[in-house]
Amino acid sequence: MEAQKNIKVECLAWQESWDLFQKKVGQDTLDSHAEIPMLAEVVAKECCGLPLALVIIGRAMACKKTTEEWNYAINVLQRAASIFPGMGDRVFPILKFSFDSLPSDAIKSCFLYCSLFPEDFNILKENLIDYWIGEGFLHEFDACLLEKSSRDIIRMHDVVRDMALWIAYEHGKVKDEFFVRTRVGLIEAPEFTRWVSAKRISLMENRIEKLTGAPPCPNLLTLFLDLNNLRMITNGFFQFMPDLRVLSLSRNRWLTEIPLEICNLVSLQYLDLSHTNIRLLPIELKNLQNLKCLNLNFTQILYVIPRHLISSFSLLRVLRMYSCDFSDELTNCSVLSGGNEDLLEELESLKQLHDLSITLESATALLRICDSKLQSCTRDVYLKILYGVTSLNISSLENMKRLEKLCISNCSTLESLEIDYVGEEKKLLASYNLHNSMVRSHKCFNSLKHVRIDSCPILKDLTWLIFAPNLIHLGVVFCPKMEKKLKSIYWKALRVPHLKEIRVRSCPQLKKLPLNSNSTAGCGTVIYGEKYWANELEWEDEGSRHAFLPCFISW
Structure with a gap:
């Protein structure tokens, strides 16, 4: 019989989790030592609301009446839950039934891949899709379907992650295909003996400063080195990684150059250099003819991308260059010089390009990209x-x-952002009859979710946001001339049902937000701003004040 309706089963809330756990442990054990109730809460929280884990672990702890036993249990659960009594032989096998029921090996691989990230890590959906494409789990059509999902962030339940690692380590076709040492305080790379059979290695969120040696990795497909303190990667480190497809060096702020050996990783399909301080891309990267995804977001002192390098990546599907601030040291040999128009010319030659994030430094470049x-x-x-x-x-x-x-x-000289109000749009603006269904039928920015206006000192208003009905995050920072008479954004309250966050800083003339008690009903909007600014805000009525004042968080 097929299911008639899919119902999402949520994990238990904390109080429900705690009540269930106490019931399984028993009052006699909880009363056996004054510190045990506090330790028991820590153990229960490690179950993250998963009823099966609460029951199994609660029963296992029912006979533990010393603080040493409880502290040991906490250590085991936080370090390797699979060796906790009852987890590896009772909890995980039951959860594994759901894993075994996944419809294809590709989907199973996608699921296990999520265990490479640290516990409670917010995984960006767009990055995860890029990794999966790089590994070959997904084709472009599959990725397009996933991109339609409304969720931007994915987080794996702690117990489910432990189960995924248990499967990857113990039940894969070949043991030890995964090697995961995330957030464990490493200051140097682990012994290379563990790297030999690994297909996927994650050393995320450690304190590694230097990578030396030449680890033998004949089978390695994915290497995550994000969120370390990398300053140097010596020659030879990538020498024996012939099949590497996914390499991420993201968020290593001390990393200023990439080793030339990366240019010899001819199987590489995904390269992430985002949030690093690399200053140039070597022309030898042309060797990466299989590259499909290149992430340069927030490379804020990048000043040289050699001409004809980007256009040489004929298979490039994803290019991310958001907030590439570029250095003042730009030279004519870099495609970044000349207001980005040379860069756009190279991008236009990429036939496979599907997903672009771009930084532009001229109005001419903006017009060109909008007309191409x-x-x-x-x-x-x-x-x-x-x-x-x-x-x-x-x-x-x-x-x-x-x-x-x-x-x-x-943009120090920018006074206004304008939009052409013609025909019905002009009538709509004048009458302010703005139900979401009506806005979507007119000229507007339906896909726009995130807007930030930063350091535009004489910009006066953001009236155009009336045509962004699906806005989720709005940031206005260091814009002191926002006009009170226009309420800076719009003179009447907007209905923005998806708005999750507003951030305002150093905008003293902004005296009223375009919100009332009905604007974001049920959305849980959070408003960040200076305390003095929040106290001086004007509201449409007392209902609006009472609805939004509890949402404020001071900078």
């Missing part, structure tokens, strides 16, 4: 330092049907 085939694949736009521009018409952005994120930053 790139508009159909552009997801994120970062506009910065538009010298001499006093007014910017952003109507052309409406043609970017996939645009999700827009930032306008450090």
Whole structure:
């Protein structure tokens, strides 16, 4: 019999979890020592609301009446839950039934891949899709279907992650295909003997500063080195990784150059250098002819990308260059010089490009991208330092049907952002009859979710946001001239049912937000701002004040 309706079963809330755990442990054990109730709470929280784990672990602890036994249990659960009595032989086998029921080996591989990240880690959906494509789990069509999901962040339940690692280590076709040492305080790489049989290695969130030697990794497909303190990777380190497909060095702020050996990883399909301080990309990267995803987001002092390098990646599907602030040391040999128009010319030659995040430094470059085939694949736009521009018409952005994120930053002369209100749009704006269904039928930015306006000191209003009905995050920072008479954003309350967050800093003239008690009903909006600013805000009525004041968090 097939299911008639799918019902999402949530984990238990804390009080329900604690009540169930206490019941299984028993009052006699809880009363056996004054510290045990406190330790028992720690153990119960390790179960993260999963009823099966609460029952099995609670029963296992029912006979433990010393603090030493409880502290040992906490250590085991936090270090390797699979060796806790009852987990490896009772809890995980039951959970594994769900894993075994997944419809294909590819989906099973995607699931196990999530265990490479640290416990409670927020995994960006877009990055996860890129990894899976790089590994070969997904094809482009599958990725397009996944991109339609409304969730931007994925987090794996702690117990489910432990189960996934248990499967990867103990029940794979070959044991030890996964080697995961995340968030364990490593200051150097683990012994290379564990690397030999591994296909996937994750050393995320440690304190490793230097990688030396030449680990033998004939089978390695994925290597995660994110969130370390890497300063140097010596020659030879990547020498014996012939099949490496996914390499992530993201969030290593001390990393200023990449070793040339990476240019010889000819099987590489995904390379993540985001949030590093690399200064140049070597022309030898041309060797990476299988590269499909290149992430350069937030490489804030990158100043050299050799001409014809980007255009040489003929299979490139994803390019992320959001908030690439570029250095003042730009040279003519770099495609980044000349207001980004040379870069756009190279991007236009990439036939496989599907997903683009881009930083632009001229209004001319913005007009060019909006009038080219790139508009159909552009997801994120970062506009910065538009010298001499006093007014910017952003109507052309409406043609970017996939645009999700827009930032306008450090535009010292920018006074206004304009949009062409014509025909019905103008009537709509004037009458302010703005139900979401009506907004979607008119010219607007339906896909836009994240907007940040930063350091635009004479910009006066954001009226155009009336046509962004699906906005989730709004940030306005260091914009002291926002006009009170226009309430800076709109003069009436907007209905923005998806709005989750507003951030405001150093905008003293912003006296009223376009919100009332009905604007974000049930959305749980959080508003960040200075305390003095929050105290001086004007509200449409007392109901609005009472609805949003509890949502404030001071900077």
